Amino acid sequence: MNRTRLLEIVREVADEVLAVDPETVTEAADFRQDLGVDSLELMDFVGNLEKRLGLDLTEEDFAGVDTIGDAIDVLAGAAPRAVPVGE
Amino acid sequence: MRRILLTGATGAVGAELYERLAAAPGVEPHAVSARGDAAAGITAWRMGADPAPEALRRHWDVVVHTAASTRWNMTAEEAVAANQRSVRALTEVVGPDTHLVHVSTAYVEGLTGSVESDALEDYRNTYEWSKAAGERFVRANFAPLSVVRPSLIVGRRADGRIARYGGPYSLLRGVTSGMLAAVVGDPATYLDVVPVDDVCDTIMGMALGPRPADTTTVYVAGGAGSPSLGDVFDISIAALNDWRARRGIGPLQQPPYLDPERWDRFLLPFARQYMSARQLRVVTLLEEFQRYMCTAEPLPSSFPVTGLRDVVARSVRWWADAYPKVASREPEPWELAQRFSDGLVESA
Numbered sequence: 001m002n003r004t005r006l007l008e009i010v011r012e013v014a015d016e017v018l019a020v021d022p023e024t025v026t027e028a029a030d031f032r033q034d035l036g037v038d039s040l041e042l043m044d045f046v047g048n049l050e051k052r053l054g055l056d057l058t059e060e061d062f063a064g065v066d067t068i069g070d071a072i073d074v075l076a077g078a079a080p081r082a083v084p085v086g087e
Numbered sequence: 088m089r090r091i092l093l094t095g096a097t098g099a100v101g102a103e104l105y106e107r108l109a110a111a112p113g114v115e116p117h118a119v120s121a122r123g124d125a126a127a128g129i130t131a132w133r134m135g136a137d138p139a140p141e142a143l144r145r146h147w148d149v150v151v152h153t154a155a156s157t158r159w160n161m162t163a164e165e166a167v168a169a170n171q172r173s174v175r176a177l178t179e180v181v182g183p184d185t186h187l188v189h190v191s192t193a194y195v196e197g198l199t200g201s202v203e204s205d206a207l208e209d210y211r212n213t214y215e216w217s218k219a220a221g222e223r224f225v226r227a228n229f230a231p232l233s234v235v236r237p238s239l240i241v242g243r244r245a246d247g248r249i250a251r252y253g254g255p256y257s258l259l260r261g262v263t264s265g266m267l268a269a270v271v272g273d274p275a276t277y278l279d280v281v282p283v284d285d286v287c288d289t290i291m292g293m294a295l296g297p298r299p300a301d302t303t304t305v306y307v308a309g310g311a312g313s314p315s316l317g318d319v320f321d322i323s324i325a326a327l328n329d330w331r332a333r334r335g336i337g338p339l340q341q342p343p344y345l346d347p348e349r350w351d352r353f354l355l356p357f358a359r360q361y362m363s364a365r366q367l368r369v370v371t372l373l374e375e376f377q378r379y380m381c382t383a384e385p386l387p388s389s390f391p392v393t394g395l396r397d398v399v400a401r402s403v404r405w406w407a408d409a410y411p412k413v414a415s416r417e418p419e420p421w422e423l424a425q426r427f428s429d430g431l432v433e434s435a
């Protein structure tokens with residue numbers, strides 16, 4: 001999935017979970033400083049992105065994430081969720 | 088004309104206060120915030136990180152300092168930058184004839200009943216620890232001044248409006264998302280919340296009044312008149328469910344209460360081995376709230392703050408209107424927590 005599409009999805013989830021103006025969700029936007037997102041909100045946001053994209057993300061994946069662009073870097077490089085045999 | 092500088096003008100208190108100062112006769116307000124907002128006439132100043140802009144280097148009759156970070160889980164370094172260096176930066180704008188009105192917190196005396204300790208273990212978190220250091224600095228350098236100590240700030244009395252959603256609002260997200268599977272706290276203890284307009288009334292009185300002869304400290308807190316933790320949750324869930332019912336959305340359930348000591352000593356050590364990394368992180372984040380959910384002694388209160396149950400309900404409704412998709416969610420069951428709840432019931 002390319003970055004443009006990932007940014008679109010991030011904007012949709014940010015709208016649903018963080019209630020921020022989608023226009024403020026740019027690659028340069030800082031979660032804490034620009035979007036006013038706290039730790040619990042960020043965790044909720046990441047959880048929703050995981051579900052939406054079918055990814056398995058760890059806390060370590062998001063440890064150095066400050067901006068929307070950082071988050072897209074993580075999403076672009078994340079492994080798809082492992083599906084157990086039989087499903 | 089009274090020249091008043093307001094810091095933190097986009098925060099929960101600052102935004103409400105800026106409106107009032109702009110409408111007050113005989114006042115020439117100037118507002119600053121870390122990022123500024125040219126459209127709203129707010130100057131950008133990252134206090135403590137950058138020198139004061141030239142336009143601010145002049146005489147101020149009053150400086151109202153509301154700028155702070157109220158996050159409970161800051162690192163010590165973040166807390167120093169947000170709540171100590173920013174206070175030291177006041178030396179650039181507070182002159183000998185300036186009346187400083189400093190916004191602190193009702194929890195600033197931490198666990199010892201004093202702001203004098205510099206030891207982090209004497210406070211519930213880095214927020215309180217850094218606010219105590221800030222208070223020590225302003226008392227030592229800008230006396231006589233006015234100090235305001237509000238408890239947990241929620242929306243205003245009339246409609247629940249607030250510019251920023253801090254501490255207690257996170258619990259609402261916890262309930263609707265399912266992240267808050269259980270409340271580790273005693274429902275009979277105090278959860279001290281105050282409406283933002285009561286805090287602003289107090290600050291306006293100080294800012295527009297004479298500078299005190301001696302440093303004055305005012306608590307804006309419910310004190311012994313505060314609702315209990317159980318009351319606040321009952322009112323909040325009822326308000327959310329009323330909001331949801333009007334939109335055809337099913338009700339939320341009140342998460343069960345867990346005794347903090349039992350949780351810390353027995354349940355959490357056992358549960359950890361079954362939790363995912365994300366669940367452990369949620370538990371760690373919610374521990375910051377737990378420290379405010381087992382306060383048996385009321386906070387000091389300088390004057391009665393009444394009608395807090397209605398304030399909570401209106402604040403919840405305002406939050407739900409601001410976050411309609413979050414307020415409408417169906418909580419995702421936390422399987423481990425459900426098994427624990429079942430186990431707790433069986434073992435009770």
